[in-house]
Amino acid sequence: MKRSEQSVKRVIRPFSNAWGGVTSHKLRSLLTILGIVIGVSAVIALMSIGKGAEADILARIQTLGADLMMINPGSGMSAGGIRGAQGSMTTLTMEDATAIANKVDLVSSVTPLYSKSLQLIAGSQNMNSQVTGTTPAYMQTYNLNTLSGTFFSDYDLQRGTRVAVLGYNVWQTLYGGSDPLGQDLRLGTIIVRVIGVLESKGSVSGSPDDKVFIPLTAMQQAVAQQRTARGEQVISSISLKVKDLEQSDKIITDITGLLRSRHQLAATAENDFTVTSMEEVASTVSETMQTTTMLLGAIAAISLLVGGIGVMNIMLVSVLERTREIGIRKALGALDRDIWIQFLIESAFLTLAGGLIGVVLGWGSALLLSTFGTYHTLVSVDIVILAVSVSVGIGLFFGFYPAWQASRLNPIEALRHD
Amino acid sequence: MIRLQDIVKTYPMGNRELQVLRGVSFTIEQGELVAIMGPSGSGKSTILNLLGCLDVPTSGKYYIDGQEVSQLSSNELAHIRAHKIGFVFQQFNLLPRLSALSNVILGLEYADSDDRKLAMDSLTTVGLADRAHHRPTELSGGEQQRVAIARALAKNPPLILADEPTGNLDSRSGEEIISILTSLHEEQKITLVMITHDARIAQHCQRIIYIKDGQVEKDEKV
Numbered sequence: 236m237k238r239s240e241q242s243v244k245r246v247i248r249p250f251s252n253a254w255g256g257v258t259s260h261k262l263r264s265l266l267t268i269l270g271i272v273i274g275v276s277a278v279i280a281l282m283s284i285g286k287g288a289e290a291d292i293l294a295r296i297q298t299l300g301a302d303l304m305m306i307n308p309g310s311g312m313s314a315g316g317i318r319g320a321q322g323s324m325t326t327l328t329m330e331d332a333t334a335i336a337n338k339v340d341l342v343s344s345v346t347p348l349y350s351k352s353l354q355l356i357a358g359s360q361n362m363n364s365q366v367t368g369t370t371p372a373y374m375q376t377y378n379l380n381t382l383s384g385t386f387f388s389d390y391d392l393q394r395g396t397r398v399a400v401l402g403y404n405v406w407q408t409l410y411g412g413s414d415p416l417g418q419d420l421r422l423g424t425i426i427v428r429v430i431g432v433l434e435s436k437g438s439v440s441g442s443p444d445d446k447v448f449i450p451l452t453a454m455q456q457a458v459a460q461q462r463t464a465r466g467e468q469v470i471s472s473i474s475l476k477v478k479d480l481e482q483s484d485k486i487i488t489d490i491t492g493l494l495r496s497r498h499q500l501a502a503t504a505e506n507d508f509t510v511t512s513m514e515e516v517a518s519t520v521s522e523t524m525q526t527t528t529m530l531l532g533a534i535a536a537i538s539l540l541v542g543g544i545g546v547m548n549i550m551l552v553s554v555l556e557r558t559r560e561i562g563i564r565k566a567l568g569a570l571d572r573d574i575w576i577q578f579l580i581e582s583a584f585l586t587l588a589g590g591l592i593g594v595v596l597g598w599g600s601a602l603l604l605s606t607f608g609t610y611h612t613l614v615s616v617d618i619v620i621l622a623v624s625v626s627v628g629i630g631l632f633f634g635f636y637p638a639w640q641a642s643r644l645n646p647i648e649a650l651r652h653d
Numbered sequence: 654m655i656r657l658q659d660i661v662k663t664y665p666m667g668n669r670e671l672q673v674l675r676g677v678s679f680t681i682e683q684g685e686l687v688a689i690m691g692p693s694g695s696g697k698s699t700i701l702n703l704l705g706c707l708d709v710p711t712s713g714k715y716y717i718d719g720q721e722v723s724q725l726s727s728n729e730l731a732h733i734r735a736h737k738i739g740f741v742f743q744q745f746n747l748l749p750r751l752s753a754l755s756n757v758i759l760g761l762e763y764a765d766s767d768d769r770k771l772a773m774d775s776l777t778t779v780g781l782a783d784r785a786h787h788r789p790t791e792l793s794g795g796e797q798q799r800v801a802i803a804r805a806l807a808k809n810p811p812l813i814l815a816d817e818p819t820g821n822l823d824s825r826s827g828e829e830i831i832s833i834l835t836s837l838h839e840e841q842k843i844t845l846v847m848i849t850h851d852a853r854i855a856q857h858c859q860r861i862i863y864i865k866d867g868q869v870e871k872d873e874k875v
Contacts, residue, residue, distance in 0.1 A: 244767050259750045563746045566707065567804075568735020568763035570728050646707050650746065 249573070253581035256553070257588075267549040268589030270542025271629065275593025275622045276600065277535035283601035283612035285528030289521060290613050295437040296517045300378050302480055303513040304342075306335075306473040306490065326507040328467035329451075331497055339489045341478040344372040349454050350471045353423040355447065357409040364405055365446045366422050367471075368454020376474045377436075377443060384416045384431030387450050395452035399427040403435035404444040422447065425457045483512050532618075536625075542589065543629035550582050550637035561641055562649025575642035582634025583627050590626030594619050654844055655681040655704065655812065660713035662699050662867075673699045674710070675867040683811075684842045686835065688855035691864035697848050698816070700864065704846060705738055705814050706730040718811050735763040739805025741834075743817040745797040747789040753800045754785040760804035775807035776800070779833055795826030802833060806843075815847040819854060831857055 257264050308326040329347055336345035349368040354361060373379070374386050387398050399420055406415060415429045427449055436442050449457070451470075461469040477483050487510045494508055554561070561574055598619070601612040662674040673696045681687055691697045702708040703715060706722055709730070715723045718737055722730065739760070740746075747756045757772040776782050779799040789797050798818060805813050815834065819827030835857050838845050847858065855861050856875060863871040 241765050241767065244762075245765065248762055248767070255750065559746070560748055563748060564759075564763070565731065566705070566734060566740050566746070567760050568731050568733075568738075570731045570763075572728075573763065647702055650707075650742070 249576045249580050250584075252577045253584050256557075256577070256581045257584055260553075263549065264585060264588075267546055268542075268585050268592070270545040271539065271586050271589030271626050272542075272593045272596065274535060274539030274542045275590050275626055276597035277538055278532055278622050279594055279597025279614060279618065280600045280604070280612075281531040281535050282528055282618045283597070283614045284604065284610050285524065285531050286613040286615055286618075287605065287611040289524035289528065291611050292520050292524065293517055296513060296520065298378060298436060299513060300476070301512075301514045301517060302477045303376065304475050304477055304483070304486070305511045305513075306331075306475075306494070307509050307511070308472070308507065309509060325461055325463070325469045326498060327470050327473060328463055329470055330467045331494060332470065332473045334493060334497060335473065335475065335490055338493055339486060341482050341486055342490075343476045343478055344376040345473065345475040346370055346372045346376045347451060347470045348373070348472045348474060349451055349460075349469075350446075351423075351454075351458050353457070354421075355405070355409060356421040357415075357418065360409045360411075362405070362408050364402075366454070366457070367446050367448050368451040368457075369448055370451055373448065373474070376476055379436070379443060380434045381431045382434045383414070384429070386431055386448070392450045392452055395450060395456060397425060397427040397453050397456075398430045398449065400431040400433060400448040401429060402433055402442075402444045402446045402448075405447055406432045420447075422449070423457055425453070427453065477512070480514065483514060487512065539625065539629060543586070543633040546582060546586055546630060547633035547637060550578065550634050551640070553581075554578065554637050554641040557641075558644060558649045558652040561644050562646050562652065565644070565646035566650060571642040574644075575638045578638035578641045579631060579634050582638065583630035586626045586630030586633075587623070590623040593626070594623060597622075654683040654685070654718065655846075656714075656716040657700075657703075658714040658716075660700075660703065660710045660715065662696075662703065662708075663711045673867055674703075676713070677864075677867070677869055678713075679862060679869060679872060681844065681846065683844055684838075685860060686838045686845045686858045687847070688858040688861045689846065689848045689864060690850060690852070690855055690861055691870070692850070695864045696867040697864045701814055701816050701846075701848050704812075705740060706733045731763075735765075736808070737810050737812060739808065739810040739813040741798070741801050741805050741813065741815040741818045743820040745789070745794070745801045745821070747797055747800055747804075749789050752786045752788055753781060753792065753803075756789070756800055757804045757807050761807050764808040766808055772803075772807050775803040778806065778837070779803045793826070794822050795829055798822060798826070798830050799833065802830070802837075806837065811844060813843055813845050815845065817848055817850070819849070819851065827851075827854070 306327065332345055332347040335342065346369055350365050352363055353366045355364050370392055371386060371389055381400070382403065384400070386400050387396065391398055399422065401415060409415070415432065418429045419426050420429055433443055435444055463469060477486055490510055491506060495506065498507055500507065564574060598614050601614050604610045605612040658678050660674050660677040661672070663670045663672045677700065689697050689700060703710055709725070710723050713723065714721055717733065722733060748759065751759065753776060754772055757775055758767060758769065761767045761772060773782065773785065776785050779802050781796060781799050781803065784792060784796060789800070792800065818834065819830050822830060831854055834845060834847070837843060849855055858875060860872070860874050862869060
């Protein structure tokens with residue numbers, strides 16, 4: 236007998252023994268792994284929904300551009316720990332925007348925005364919407380395209396022409412999809428002519444879809460323009476593009492320094508404005524969604540745990556039922572370890588099979604959900620690998636005790652067992 | 654080959670101790686064919702368990718093949734069972750889901766001499782080569798016991814222990830099993846120890862050890 240051949244057989248043997256054990260009770264084995272199957276498929280399907288939603292949101296943010304940066308009045312956190320509603324403070328001015336455009340490196344399309352919620356009336360339709368006075372640079376800053384008509388021009392801005400460009404949802408609400416170009420629209424106290432409609436950007440918070448855009452100068456006529464103590468024109472926020480994403484930290488520092496000195500803040504005072512980059516927002520959203528996804532996964536993992544307990548239960552029954560087999564094996568010279576490994580592998584084998592079937596079912600239902608349902612799902616390979624290894628781990632964990640019990644049986648008593 | 658020396662075995666029974674063997678000593682030489690006889694409860698099964706290294710004595714010494722085994726751990730005993738002892742049980746003790754051949758291979762596995770040809774040869778010796786792929790349920794009692802003998806024989810152990818090998822068989826199958834065992838003993842010079850309460854079967858052996866009340870009552874050549 237060749238030695239190497241025997242050692243190969245010694246490795247393979249417990250696997251074939253376990254296979255024999257599992258396949259000798261096919262229906263029972265199938266029922267045993269059902270809990271694992273359901274657990275794994277739930278983990279895969281739920282995680283794929285979470286991942287899909289995350290990917291969707293990030294993709295929408297990407298369409299606004301990761302290089303977008305926004306400056307809003309108010310500090311991130313007030314002294315009382317309550318964040319002031321954005322726009323409720325009036326610390327940013329038109330002159331701030333000009334200064335940023337002139338003095339900060341690596342920025343472009345610095346766009347001042349002055350927004351107010353106004354009532355819009357078009358014929359018999361009316362709605363409340365955010366009306367934003369801005370400059371033509373807004374188009375580049377937010378990567379926008381017009382669906383029909385044009386955005387207003389620098390000429391319109393200089394003259395304060397009373398023209399408006401509608402966000403996609405505003406157009407749908409007021410005109411129900413019919414051609415609005417050339418129509419008159421009442422914004423609060425002034426009447427403007429519609430010259431364009433913007434393409435939809437999807438429902439990201441602060442999406443232009445729900446807004447109306449008019450030249451900043453026209454906005455100053457529509458609503459009473461506030462001025463600061465130093466006589467500068469108050470605006471709601473400033474948006475800009477970063478030319479080099481690598482440098483965004485430095486740009487934030489530069490803007491912060493410039494605005495602090497312009498606002499004459501004491502060294503100990505908090506910023507009276509907040510600089511937010513889309514890059515940061517994207518990572519925040521991504522983190523939040525990951526947490527949500529993990530939570531979904533954790534809930535599904537509970538069913539995996541329940542499945543594991545089921546496996547343990549059946550393994551205990553199986554050990555009891557096969558007491559005589561264990562006795563025979565021991566009489567033939569099986570070590571405690573041989574018996575232990577055989578049952579442990581059998582248990583891991585069951586849960587591995589359950590995991591693999593679960594992956595197929597979970598992946599299948601994720602595909603069905605995105606094909607026939609409203610969800611966008613994304614199955615990631617690392618979750619598949621994780622789910623399968625966790626199910627094997629469950630088999631080893633919950634099989635440990637039954638296998639140990641089997642290995643400890645006294646051969647004489649086990650042989651006497653019926 | 655085998656030497657028992659003042660073997661005592663007690664089992665706890667409630668708060669008392671039940672003394673099953675009370676100083677058993679005998680020697681069995683290589684190539685002997687020995688029957689152990691005695692009424693039920695005499696302790697002969699306990700002797701077989703000790704001889705088979707399934708259990709250890711409470712006191713006394715047991716030498717098998719020159720090795721003292723009464724103090725060994727359960728894994729060391731398993732190693733001796735795997736390599737030095739072949740069992741033939743009254744209940745055959747085959748695994749029902751395995752074929753005759755696989756049952757014989759199972760006996761070889763733990764002796765690390767797992768080999769299909771060896772197993773097949775062993776089945777041929779007991780005249781069951783043509784039934785190798787039948788499961789135990791498809792075999793008669795006599796055939797099942799022949800598979801069990803093949804399993805014990807395949808690894809070529811120095812000692813074969815048979816516990817009432819004909820106890821579950823009709824007399825004709827019983828004769829058959831005994832003739833297989835005795836001819837194996839004659840041809841291959843194996844050491845064979847058989848427990849039986851059937852005097853006719855014991856007559857086929859060279860020597861009979863009578864056990865009564867946990868002691869050797871009589872030890873005589875046939």
